[in-house]
Amino acid sequence: MPKVNCRVANCIYWQDGDCEAQKITIAVQGTPNTSSAVNDRSTECETFQARA
Numbered sequence: 001m002p003k004v005n006c007r008v009a010n011c012i013y014w015q016d017g018d019c020e021a022q023k024i025t026i027a028v029q030g031t032p033n034t035s036s037a038v039n040d041r042s043t044e045c046e047t048f049q050a051r052a
Contacts, residue, residue, distance in 0.1 A: 011048045021047050 004019040013021040025046040
């Protein structure tokens, strides 16, 4: 699996700057599954889960 850097420290998959999730899903905010992003701010990580 490729190394994935992460800066979202309150995610359950965050581990010292790395994402430890087995599968990562990236999407375009509020659009169907096959949409194109206009810029990086229109993307979101659907894998994110906040720490309790």
